[in-house]
Amino acid sequence: MKRRTILAGAVAALALTTTAFAEDKTKVGFVYVGPVGDGGWTTEHNNGRLAVEEHFGDKVETIFQEKVPEGADAERVLTQMALSGADLIFTTSFGYMDPTLNVAKKFPDVKFAHATGFKRSDNVATYSARFYEGRAVIGHIAGNMTKTNKVGYIASFPIPEVIRGINSAYIHAKKVNPDVEFNVVWIFTWEDAAKEADAAQALIDQGVDVLMQHTDTTAPMLRAEASGVHAFGQASDMKVAGPTAQLTSIIDDWAPYYIAQTQAVMDGTWQSTDTWDGIKEGMVDFAEFSDAIPQDVRDEANKMIEDIKSGAYKPFTGPLKKQDGSDWLAEGETADDGTLAGMNFYVEGLTGDIPN
């Protein structure tokens, strides 16, 4: 009996100290789909977290959970985080969409921000980057660089974000190289090094000499390096994995967004917003261009980056047709964000079907 009282007292004291401790600091949680060391997607989100820590110093405490499966497990992790006193939680993968909304309903005082999704509520904001702007630039480079006219694309899930990337890269590769073909392999996972490596190998075996990936690990880049073909990194600079193979990487820079959101929560001005930033805002950036890219191609790519930045050029500009030959965008017409956000079709020229 006595022992129990002491224990209860200790627990109460512990609870008191933690609440007192938590009151001073804003607690920010991050849920990751992969390990922080994947060298791609999750690494960049984690860099954003570290930037928040550095920016706010003692005023903030961050927590994170890696390798959280998309689905029921995510709800458990999110609930745990909310219960542990997090004020703001970033859920950094598409598959966390419904779990985020479900948990947010139960914790109206906790703010949530879900990456790459499209469902919002009073305390759930969404954010994403216009990766397709980056894809336009690497598509342009790929079209110029391929000698076999075959570009390989390792795709994860058939969601609008991924389809948009394929379309954007293809349109711009086709513009500079009418003979270019895209071979798309869907592997239905964001992060499985062995599968990504096998997919890369299958593409290389079939004569692909430029690889793009929309998956999270550096495995495709390593295979490209081993086979002597070129590849584009995804989400993070993958030069370590492919010192000669990498042409450039699309880099996602989440730090400014994470810092702004944390600041808003501290100030009490946080609102549920939909953020979709691109090259202009710095959310989409590039790794250093490889020397393997000829100077004129490099200049054109830089020009495209500048034009996208200034708003003079939009990657989805007509005339464009859908895969089935029906008209999509007339001459000079640009796609609106609503269409882009829900894109579920290939543009004309791409072969194969989008899986359901």
Next chain:
Amino acid sequence: MDLSAISPTLLLASLMVAATPILLAALGELIVEKSGVLNLGVEGMMITGAICGFAIAVETGSPVVGFIAAAAGGAVLSLIFGFLTQYLLSNQVATGLALTLFGLGLSSLMGQSYVGIRPPAIEKLNLGPLADIPLLGPVLFNHDLMVYLTLALCVGIWATLKFTRAGLILRAVGENHDAAHALGYKVVKVRLLAIMFGGACAGLGGAYLSLIRVPQWTEGMTAGAGWIALAIVVFASWRPLRVLLGAYLFGGVTVLQLNLQAAGLAIPVEYLSMSPYLITIVVLVIMSAPRKGGKSRASLAAPACLGRAFHASQ
């Protein structure tokens, strides 16, 4: 669709590479199960081998030392299982599952400082003129040493089980441990050795992933290969050469579905992706269906003492 883009020789060659990790793990588990022990910790031992091999290869710069370390790592981890099940007579299924969970956690802890590093490169074996033989050359004679060692191991295990005294003792222990004990064989010792062998093989399989097939270290990179290896042992009705067949079939379907997709085949991807697992399930169902006399193929082929604890006092 352009099926001509798929080169059969390259397909067969990458099939052999894709099958090697599961083949190694399955061969190890075959020996373990032949001795009457069911170790469900293959996945955990594989992933531990993957990081042990990777870490040591990076530190020493030698892939060979890495593979040796991977085998040692897998064997040491399996000894935990061996001690618990053979001396403390714990439940083998529960202990094996725990070993998998432990291995996954331990490996990500050990791997913290090895993410994003490239391991020392492993050259393919130069077999000279053999590699230039049309068709056969690229398929059979253009691989790294581990592929050949694994094949040799497969044949070696087959011969050992069939022709040698050691193989006979192992099978005796697995079929009827009481009789083997009565004949004076050290049941626990034999089983411990088998468990260690299984751990070493699983470790090598894991290291093949992290050092050759990918090659890099990422957490949880075995992604269920250990479970496939377990299924393949049943699939093969505990026969080494059928394990080879099972592993190549599984590896083959995996590689084929990626190649078909790359070639733009119109089969829905979902079916292709699930096909290796589907085939495994179908075969397991056939194996488990009762035959005349009420016993299934699986229960007839399985070692009679599989999963049963042994103590000399019983």
